[in-house]
Amino acid sequence: MSKKLTKRSEDYSKWYNELVVKADLAENSSVRGCMVIKPYGYAIWEKMQAQLDKMFKDTGHQNAYFPLFVPKSLFEAEEKNAEGFAKECAVVTHYRLKNDKENSGKLIVDENAKLEEELIVRPTSEAIIWNTYKNWIQSYRDLPILINQWANVVRWEMRTRLFLRTAEFLWQEGHTAHANKDEALKEAELMNNIYSDFAQNFMGIPVIKGLKSESERFAGAEETYCIEALMQDGKALQAGTSHFLGQNFAKAFDVKFANKEGKLDYVWATSWGVSTRLMGALIMTHSDDNGLVLPPKLAPIQVVVIPIYRSDEQLDEITKKITPILDELKKKNISVLFDNRDTHKPGYKFNEHEIKGVPIRIAVGPKDLENSTLEIFRRDKMKKELIDFDKVLTKLIFFWKIFKLIFLIKLRPLQMKILELLIVMMNLNLYLKIKVVSYPLTGMDLMRLKKK
Amino acid sequence: MSKKLTKRSEDYSKWYNELVVKADLAENSSVRGCMVIKPYGYAIWEKMQAQLDKMFKDTGHQNAYFPLFVPKSLFEAEEKNAEGFAKECAVVTHYRLKNDKENSGKLIVDENAKLEEELIVRPTSEAIIWNTYKNWIQSYRDLPILINQWANVVRWEMRTRLFLRTAEFLWQEGHTAHANKDEALKEAELMNNIYSDFAQNFMGIPVIKGLKSESERFAGAEETYCIEALMQDGKALQAGTSHFLGQNFAKAFDVKFANKEGKLDYVWATSWGVSTRLMGALIMTHSDDNGLVLPPKLAPIQVVVIPIYRSDEQLDEITKKITPILDELKKKNISVLFDNRDTHKPGYKFNEHEIKGVPIRIAVGPKDLENSTLEIFRRDKMKKELIDFDKVLTKLIFFWKIFKLIFLIKLRPLQMKILELLIVMMNLNLYLKIKVVSYPLTGMDLMRLKKK
Numbered sequence: 057m058s059k060k061l062t063k064r065s066e067d068y069s070k071w072y073n074e075l076v077v078k079a080d081l082a083e084n085s086s087v088r089g090c091m092v093i094k095p096y097g098y099a100i101w102e103k104m105q106a107q108l109d110k111m112f113k114d115t116g117h118q119n120a121y122f123p124l125f126v127p128k129s130l131f132e133a134e135e136k137n138a139e140g141f142a143k144e145c146a147v148v149t150h151y152r153l154k155n156d157k158e159n160s161g162k163l164i165v166d167e168n169a170k171l172e173e174e175l176i177v178r179p180t181s182e183a184i185i186w187n188t189y190k191n192w193i194q195s196y197r198d199l200p201i202l203i204n205q206w207a208n209v210v211r212w213e214m215r216t217r218l219f220l221r222t223a224e225f226l227w228q229e230g231h232t233a234h235a236n237k238d239e240a241l242k243e244a245e246l247m248n249n250i251y252s253d254f255a256q257n258f259m260g261i262p263v264i265k266g267l268k269s270e271s272e273r274f275a276g277a278e279e280t281y282c283i284e285a286l287m288q289d290g291k292a293l294q295a296g297t298s299h300f301l302g303q304n305f306a307k308a309f310d311v312k313f314a315n316k317e318g319k320l321d322y323v324w325a326t327s328w329g330v331s332t333r334l335m336g337a338l339i340m341t342h343s344d345d346n347g348l349v350l351p352p353k354l355a356p357i358q359v360v361v362i363p364i365y366r367s368d369e370q371l372d373e374i375t376k377k378i379t380p381i382l383d384e385l386k387k388k389n390i391s392v393l394f395d396n397r398d399t400h401k402p403g404y405k406f407n408e409h410e411i412k413g414v415p416i417r418i419a420v421g422p423k424d425l426e427n428s429t430l431e432i433f434r435r436d437k438m439k440k441e442l443i444d445f446d447k448v449l450t451k452l453i454f455f456w457k458i459f460k461l462i463f464l465i466k467l468r469p470l471q472m473k474i475l476e477l478l479i480v481m482m483n484l485n486l487y488l489k490i491k492v493v494s495y496p497l498t499g500m501d502l503m504r505l506k507k508k
Numbered sequence: 509m510s511k512k513l514t515k516r517s518e519d520y521s522k523w524y525n526e527l528v529v530k531a532d533l534a535e536n537s538s539v540r541g542c543m544v545i546k547p548y549g550y551a552i553w554e555k556m557q558a559q560l561d562k563m564f565k566d567t568g569h570q571n572a573y574f575p576l577f578v579p580k581s582l583f584e585a586e587e588k589n590a591e592g593f594a595k596e597c598a599v600v601t602h603y604r605l606k607n608d609k610e611n612s613g614k615l616i617v618d619e620n621a622k623l624e625e626e627l628i629v630r631p632t633s634e635a636i637i638w639n640t641y642k643n644w645i646q647s648y649r650d651l652p653i654l655i656n657q658w659a660n661v662v663r664w665e666m667r668t669r670l671f672l673r674t675a676e677f678l679w680q681e682g683h684t685a686h687a688n689k690d691e692a693l694k695e696a697e698l699m700n701n702i703y704s705d706f707a708q709n710f711m712g713i714p715v716i717k718g719l720k721s722e723s724e725r726f727a728g729a730e731e732t733y734c735i736e737a738l739m740q741d742g743k744a745l746q747a748g749t750s751h752f753l754g755q756n757f758a759k760a761f762d763v764k765f766a767n768k769e770g771k772l773d774y775v776w777a778t779s780w781g782v783s784t785r786l787m788g789a790l791i792m793t794h795s796d797d798n799g800l801v802l803p804p805k806l807a808p809i810q811v812v813v814i815p816i817y818r819s820d821e822q823l824d825e826i827t828k829k830i831t832p833i834l835d836e837l838k839k840k841n842i843s844v845l846f847d848n849r850d851t852h853k854p855g856y857k858f859n860e861h862e863i864k865g866v867p868i869r870i871a872v873g874p875k876d877l878e879n880s881t882l883e884i885f886r887r888d889k890m891k892k893e894l895i896d897f898d899k900v901l902t903k904l905i906f907f908w909k910i911f912k913l914i915f916l917i918k919l920r921p922l923q924m925k926i927l928e929l930l931i932v933m934m935n936l937n938l939y940l941k942i943k944v945v946s947y948p949l950t951g952m953d954l955m956r957l958k959k960k
C-alpha cells in the first residue's frame with residue numbers, strides 16, 4: 057500500500073495494471089492468462105450481476121445452465137462460428153491421470169483414457185445450446201425461448217490483461233429462439249438497449265450504441281449490435297454485444313418448428329453477452345491517479361469510518377459516539393465499515409480505502425470528541441470537510457442523494473469526447489456503423505456537433 | 509405430459525429419473541455425464557443459492573473467483589488429494605484446433621498447440637487456492653481468510669444420475685485459512701451446522717450431522733463433518749461436507765505466517781461444500797407418485813391460476829375477477845402465475861403444474877363466476893376445495909402461514925426413520941461416527957429410542 061500509483065499521464069496502461077492489483081480487485085494466477093478475482097473485485101461484480109439479472113428477468117428471461125464442454129462435432133457444426141473460435145480454444149483430450157512410475161509422487165496423463173471425441177471448453181455456448189433447443193422446439197407453441205446463462209468461458213488469448221482480456225472470464229450469455237425474423241431482431245435490439253441503460257444509469261459509463269460492420273461481427277451472426285465506451289486514454293472499449301443470428305444456428309443444428317399454419321420453418325435466434333470486462337470499463341471510466349473511484353451504487357463499502365485513538369478508552373468513547381450514526385446509515389441501506397482493526401495504523405487505512413475507492417471516509421479522533429466534530433472525506437473530489445456531529449447525518453444523506461447526479465455531471469465532458477469520436481468514426485466510415493446516439497443531447501451539445 | 513410416472517413402490521430409481529425430466533428440472537446433454545439444468549430446475553437452485561449465500565455472508569465470508577484450471581504440478585502437490593481425484597479428472601492438453609485437410613469443414617486438434625504442462629479442469633479448488641493464499645498470507649494480520657466460491661467443477665464419473673452424480677456439477681466451495689487449529693476446527697463445525705440448519709429449516713429435509721470415518725474422509729482432510737439425509741427408499745444421501753484440513757495444504761504449498769510472537773508456523777485450513785446434488789435430496793425427500801412436491805419457500809411458482817373458458821369474453825370476465833386477488837398475493841411476495849396460455853387446454857395445465865409441484869393451484873371457470881366460488885387445490889395433500897370468492901384471500905394467506913409447519917409435521921415420520929437408522933449405524937460402527945443429533949427430540953422420540 058505504500059508505493060504510489062503510476063500517473064495516467066505517464067503510462068496509462070501501467071496505471072491500469074497497478075490499480076487493479078493495488079485496489080485488491082484481481083491478480084494474475086499461476087494459470088497462464090487466467091485471473092483470480094479477489095473478494096473486493098468480486099463484490100463489485102456481484103452488484104453488477106444482481107442488477108443485470110433483475111433487468112433480464114423483468115423482460116421475461118429465465119436462467120438455465122448448459123454443459124461446460126462442447127463435443128468437437130457440435131463445435132464444428134456452424135462453420136463460421138467454429139472458424140472464429142477454433143484457434144483459441146482449450147481442448148480436453150483425456151479423462152484420467154496415473155502415477156508416473158519413473159517419478160514417484162508425480163502424475164502423468166493416462167494414455168488409456170483418451171476420449172473418443174475431444175471436448176472443447178466452451179468459448180461461447182451457441183453450439184451446445186442449439187443442439188439442446190433442437191429437442192425443445194417442435195411447434196410455435198414452444199416459442200419464444202428466452203434463456204440466459206451465467207457462466208465461465210475460455211478463449212485462449214495470447215496477450216492478456218486483467219478483466220479486459222483473459223483466457224477464462226465470467227459472463228452472461230443470453231440465447232433466444234423466435235418464430236420470426238422481426239421478433240428476433242427486436243430482441244437483439246432490446247438487449248442492446250438494456251446493456252446501454254445498465255452501463256449509463258447503473259455504472260455511470262456513457263456509451264454509444266452501434267451496429268458492427270461485417271468484418272467486426274460475431275462469427276455466425278447476421279448483425280451485431282454493441283455498446284462502446286470511451287476510456288480516458290481516448291480508446292474505445294467494446295462493453296457488450298447483442299447478436300441477431302438469423303437462422304444460421306437453426307440450420308446448422310436442424311431446428312425447425314411447425315408454425316400456426318402447420319408449415320415447417322427454421323427458428324430465428326439471438327445471443328447477447330456482457331462479461332467481467334465491464335469491470336475494466338468501470339475502472340477506466342471513473343478512476344484517477346489516487347486509485348479507484350466507484351459510483352456509490354457499485355461500492356461494496358459505501359462509507360468507511362476510521363477511529364483515531366491511542367488507548368482502549370478513547371476507542372470505546374469514539375465507538376459510543378459514532379454507533380448511532382452508523383445505525384442510521386445502515387437503516388438507509390448504506391453499507392458501512394467501522395474499520396477498528398488494531399493491526400493497522402490510521403495512515404495505512406486512509407491510504408487503503410482511498411486506493412480502493414470507498415466513496416466517503418469519516419475520521420474521528422479525540423479532538424473531534426472534544427469539539428463535537430468529525431472529518432468527512434469525499435473520494436470523488438478528494439476533499440475533506442470538518443463537520444459538526446449533529447449535522448453529520450443530514451450531510452451524509454444529502455451527499456448520497458446527489459451522488460448519482462454528481463456522477464453524471466462529472467461524466468459530461470467524457471460524453472462530449474464520445475460524441476466527437478462518433479463524428480470522426482462516421483466520417484472515416486470506421487468499424488462501427490453508428491445507428492443511434494444513446495445519450496440525450498442538450499441544445500448546447502447539438503450546437504457543438506453542428507459546428508464540426 | 510400425458511404419461512403417468514412410474515410408482516415409487518414399483519421402481520424407485522426409475523421414478524426419480526422420470527420425475528426429474530417430466531417436472532422440467534434437468535435432462536441429460538449430448539456431453540457424456542453432463543446435464544442441462546432447465547429454467548424451472550435452475551430457479552429452484554437460485555433460491556437455494558440466495559439463502560446459502562446470505563448465511564455465508566452473515567457469518568463473515570466473502571465470495572471470490574479462482575481459475576477453472578489447475579496446472580498438473582499444483583494438482584499433484586498435496587499427494588492424498590491428488591490421488592483421490594487423479595482417476596476422474598478432465599485434462600486439457602491442447603489450446604487450438606485446425607482445419608482437417610482430409611475432411612473439408614471438419615476440425616482436428618492442432619498438434620503444434622500442445623501445452624507444455626497439462627491443465628486439470630478443477631474437481632475441487634484446494635490446490636489452486638492454496639497456491640494463491642501463499643502470496644496473500646505473511647503474518648497473523650492476514651488471517652483469517654474466509655472465502656467462498658460459486659463455481660462449476662468436473663469429476664469424470666462413470667455412472668451418472670441427474671443431480672445426484674454428474675460429471676460437471678455446480679457447487680459452492682468455501683476455503684478458509686486460520687492462525688490456529690482450534691479456530692479452524694470451529695469453522696469446519698460452524699459450516700456443517702449452517703448446512704444442517706439450511707437443509708432442515710429452508711428445504712424441509714431432516715438430516716443427521718456426522719463425522720466421517722478415516723476411509724470415508726475427503727482426500728487430504730483430517731476430519732470430515734457431514735450432513736446425511738434419508739431418502740424415501742431408505743438410503744442415506746450425503747448432502748454436504750465440511751472438512752478440517754489441518755496443515756496439509758499449507759505444508760504442500762509452503763504457506764507459513766508470522767504469529768504475534770514473530771515465529772513462523774503453517775496455516776490451518778478448512779474447506780466445505782454443497783452442490784446441485786441438494787436438488788436430488790429435495791426431490792427425493794418431498795415428492796410423490798404424482799410428481800414433484802416443493803416446500804413453498806423453494807417453489808419458483810407458488811400459486812398458479814388456471815382460467816377455464818370457451819370464449820374471449822369469459823376469459824376477460826375471469827381475468828377481471830381474479831386480478832385483485834393476484835395483486836394482493838404479489839404484495840405479500842407470493843409468486844403467482846396466471847396461466848392464460850391459449851396454446852394449451854386446462855387439463856394439460858393441471859397435469860403440468862401438478863407434476864412440477866406448484867404448491868397451490870386455483871381454477872376458475874364460468875360456473876365459479878355465477879356462484880361466486882373458485883377451486884383451490886393443494887399439491888401436498890392432493891386435495892381440492894370449493895371456496896367462496898370473498899374468503900379466498902384469507903384462506904390462501906392462512907395456508908401460507910401454516911405451510912412451513914405442515915412441511916415439518918409431514919416430515920416427522922421420516923425423522924423417526926433417520927433416528928432409527930442412526931442407532932443401527934452406531935451399533936454397527938458403520939462409516940459415520942455420529943456426533944450430534946441435529947433435530948430437537950421430543951420426549952416421545954426419546955422414549956422410543958431408549959426402548960431400542
